[in-house]
Amino acid sequence: MKRWLALAAAVALLGAGSAMATEELRVGVGAFAGLSAPVLQDVDASSFSPGDALGETGSEWGVRVPVKVIPVVTIEPYYAQSSYDDRTETFNGLSYSREGWDRKAIGANFLFANTLATGFKFYPYVGIGSTKLERTDEELSDFTWNFGLGMGFSVNEKISVHVRSQLDLMVTDETSRKFGDVTAGLQYNFQP
Amino acid sequence: MKSLRWLILGLGIGILASGCILTSGQIQLDFAVDDGTVTSNGLVGMPINLSDEEEYQDHKEDIKNLSDLAFLGKFTNNTPNAFTVEVWMTQPTTLPYTDEGSMKADPTAVKIWGNFSLAGNQTKQIDWNESAHLFTKAGKDALLKEARDGDGNFTLYAIGSSGTYDFDIKNGALVLVLDAGI
Numbered sequence: 274m275k276r277w278l279a280l281a282a283a284v285a286l287l288g289a290g291s292a293m294a295t296e297e298l299r300v301g302v303g304a305f306a307g308l309s310a311p312v313l314q315d316v317d318a319s320s321f322s323p324g325d326a327l328g329e330t331g332s333e334w335g336v337r338v339p340v341k342v343i344p345v346v347t348i349e350p351y352y353a354q355s356s357y358d359d360r361t362e363t364f365n366g367l368s369y370s371r372e373g374w375d376r377k378a379i380g381a382n383f384l385f386a387n388t389l390a391t392g393f394k395f396y397p398y399v400g401i402g403s404t405k406l407e408r409t410d411e412e413l414s415d416f417t418w419n420f421g422l423g424m425g426f427s428v429n430e431k432i433s434v435h436v437r438s439q440l441d442l443m444v445t446d447e448t449s450r451k452f453g454d455v456t457a458g459l460q461y462n463f464q465p
Numbered sequence: 466m467k468s469l470r471w472l473i474l475g476l477g478i479g480i481l482a483s484g485c486i487l488t489s490g491q492i493q494l495d496f497a498v499d500d501g502t503v504t505s506n507g508l509v510g511m512p513i514n515l516s517d518e519e520e521y522q523d524h525k526e527d528i529k530n531l532s533d534l535a536f537l538g539k540f541t542n543n544t545p546n547a548f549t550v551e552v553w554m555t556q557p558t559t560l561p562y563t564d565e566g567s568m569k570a571d572p573t574a575v576k577i578w579g580n581f582s583l584a585g586n587q588t589k590q591i592d593w594n595e596s597a598h599l600f601t602k603a604g605k606d607a608l609l610k611e612a613r614d615g616d617g618n619f620t621l622y623a624i625g626s627s628g629t630y631d632f633d634i635k636n637g638a639l640v641l642v643l644d645a646g647i
Binding site: 312315316317320322333365366367370371372394408409410417418442444445446447448450451461 | 471486487489491492493495497498516529532533535537538539574590591592594599636637638640642644645646647
């Protein structure tokens with residue numbers, strides 16, 4: 274599995290790198306915040322309902338640096354951080370609380386739109402990165418895929434607003450830990 | 466534009482490769498344990514049968530790992546002496562073991578959890594986070610092997626770690642979170 278993921282990342286970067294000379298460099302910077310929730314994690318099998326698919330939510334914030342160097346695609350390195358609420362459940366008549374994860378993610382998204390241009394944009398994107406999950410005496414760190422849909426519109430030539438929904442797949446050998454995010458953010462474009 | 470083909474090809478390979486990780490999740494199962502009093506001369510076997518959970522039966526073939534686990538409950542030390550509690554696992558026997566020596570002599574016996582400290586005459590409900598960290602590596606491996614490759618049928622024994630002990634376990638539960646395809 275990891276070989277395939279590494280190959281995918283290498284091919285994608287090769288494509289991005291070799292196309293750099295074809296377009297004038299444009300750069301922006303953005304900040305975002307929103308909500309994140311574990312998806313299909315620690316699902317109670319004995320009393321499952323569709324609402325249980327999402328775990329305890331948490332806040333999320335982060336920064337992005339969109340770079341437009343090739344046609345059609347905007348490459349966007351990002352850093353994101355989330356903190357999830359504790360989970361409370363009852364087992365055999367007693368109530369217990371499990372500490373929520375703190376999540377830190379770093380990587381790059383490939384947005385299929387020029388998000389540095391003015392106007393309204395509706396765009397899908399795919400990303401690769403690394404995610405670290407931490408709670409007391411426990412730490413996990415793994416390769417991550419992101420998939421998402423974004424919507425952006427310009428306030429003026431320099432400022433745009435972006436709203437996104439995203440699914441993160443933190444690859445843990447043959448399975449994954451998934452997180453769903455909904456965020457809103459502001460982006461500043463250095464070039465008009 | 467030629468280079469874009471490589472970019473899209475790369476991302477496409479990644480998406481296809483991630484197909485198997487898309488349809489997976491962490492499934493939580495919990496099993497209640499009967500109340501009991503454990504003494505150094507009288508063990509109490511706690512039978513667990515994972516197949517009691519339909520979800521386990523449905524996804525047994527797709528289990529990849531154990532992502533979290535805990536042994537929970539309220540413990541009461543019935544003596545004035547402090548001691549620690551540990552939990553062992555064996556394959557089921559015709560009659561449950563009633564003494565520590567026989568249980569530990571079972572070739573399938575493995576210490577899976579501990580040590581949980583109890584002060585003299587203390588009653589303590591274990592914390593979920595603390596319990597999760599008390600599982601031994603051998604215990605995690607044994608439980609995963611049992612869940613994935615075994616019949617899901619085993620017996621747990623709580624014992625004191627040394628000397629004379631006498632304690633109650635009430636509202637006990639074993640919680641397993643399986644990494645599995647869905």
